[in-house]
Amino acid sequence: MVLTTDVPTREQLVRRASELVPVLRKNGAWAEENRRIHEESIEALADAGVFKLRVPVRYGGYEADTRTLVDVASELGRADGSTSWVASVYWIPTWMTCLFPDQVQDEVFATPDVRICGTLSPTAMAAPVDGGIVVNGKWSFISGALHSHWQVVVAVLVGGGGEPAPIMAVVPITDLQIADDWYTAGLKGTGSVSTIAQDVFIPSERVLHLGAVLQGQYSSVANAASPIYRxxxxxxxxxxxxxxxxxxxxxxxxxxxxxxxxxxxxxxxxxxxxxxxxxxxxxxxxxxxxxxxxxxxxxxxxxxxxxxxxxxxxxxxxxxxxxxxxxxxxxxxxxxxxxxxxxxxxxxxxxxxxxxxxxxxxxxxxxxxxxxxxxxxxxxxxxxxxxxxxxxxx
The missing domain is CATH 1.20.140.10 (Butyryl-CoA Dehydrogenase, subunit A, domain 3)
Structure with a gap:
């Protein structure tokens, strides 16, 4: 899937974010009381292109640099901390997804305004099976999970003859269970619930070794030359x-x-x-x-x-x-x-x-x-x- 899009400038994206302040601020108290972002706010963020900032241009995204992220999130944070936090968290696993093989990206970014949550904590276990791995475990503090389509998970891979090692994988959020346990003193509106995997199969193309990722060894060919993804x-x-x-x-x-x-x-x-x-x-x-x-x-x-x-x-x-x-x-x-x-x-x-x-x-x-x-x-x-x-x- 290859799309063309007019990529807004940083100034245009920051202005869009500033224009969202009234509606996000209006929904801030509701988000805190209901422990999740209001749907109106999610739609407003999508309409402003906030979820596209780290998506490759070939999928209709903006490939925005991190200075743009800072300035956009600063405007969103003026309105509501929880809403800005969720938007910021989405940017990170979205960028992480761009490290996977290109066919994986084709699948994930087929959803318009796709939202990807995630974590870097290896609080689950994975075992090798034919064609991939099976994951069991729980991840906490998954901001934005309630509005996500996919999750980037991290688990410790055990078995297969090698030493235990952390892996990173992309999973449809529908493959996971949601534990509604987000009762906190701050950032209440982020909906940072826990997610649970029970015998979830993940094909091998959607799995990367976290150690290699942390050392800058990525699997995408199409993104290899982009300054944003290296x-x-x-x-x-x-x-x-x-x-x-x-x-x-x-x-x-x-x-x-x-x-x-x-x-x-x-x-x-x-x-x-x-x-x-x-x-x-x-x-x-x-x-x-x-x-x-x-x-x-x-x-x-x-x-x-x-x-x-x-x-x-x-x-x-x-x-x-x-x-x-x-x-x-x-x-x-x-x-x-x-x-x-x-x-x-x-x-x-x-x-x-x-x-x-x-x-x-x-x-x-x-x-x-x-x-x-x-x-x-x-x-x-x-x-x-x-x-x-x-x-x-x-």
């Missing part, structure tokens, strides 16, 4: 994730400034919070932290995109810095949100005030195993000190 997985995943967090910080600033003109500081002589020097310091500090978060997000995406274009090999330090930049975005964005939340006063604890949802969402993002600021900073410092990384996820 970067390492972890830097790509890192750059795909950070825009949502930047958007949450921007949303915190916006919602604070929207409420500011009507607020006073209770039990003080300030009849206008906007006149208090403390407020000036808080707003300036929060705004500067957002600027710093944007710097790290854009430095990360620029590194991924520029190395994809020139084809130069990645150094260990660059890989570690990519994760460090992601962690810095999370830390700085959370610090900015905390400043605006603290300055919002007691009335902000009501559930109809957006800052409380923003605070819980940015906290949840900071707790993600691959995004945790402390974990990523330690990894970067370890490499800078001349030690080998203590993880395959780099």
């Amino acid at each position: 970067a390492p997985l972890l830097p790509v995943a890192s750059a795909s994730s950070v825009g949502t967090v930047v958007g949450l910080a921007r949303a915190a600033k916006e919602t604070f400034l929207e409420r500011l003109p009507e607020r006073k500081i209770s039990y003080t002589a300030y009849t206008s919070q906007a006149e208090a020097p403390l407020t000036h310091l808080q707003v300036a500090d929060g705004a500067m932290k957002i600027d710093e978060a944007e710097f790290h997000a854009h430095r990360l995406s620029s590194l991924v995109d520029s190395k994809g274009v020139d084809g130069s090999p990645w150094t260990l330090e660059e890989r570690a810095r990519a994760r460090a930049d992601m962690g810095a975005v999370c830390r700085l964005a959370k610090e900015a949100v905390d400043i605006f939340a603290t300055a919002s006063g007691g009335s902000s604890i009501y559930s109809n005030v957006p800052i409380q949802r923003i605070s819980r969402d940015v906290q949840a993002a900071n707790l993600h195993a691959l995004m945790h600021p402390d974990t990523n900073a330690e990894l970067y410092g370890r490499v800078l000190c001349g030690l080998e990384p203590n993880t395959l996820y780099i």
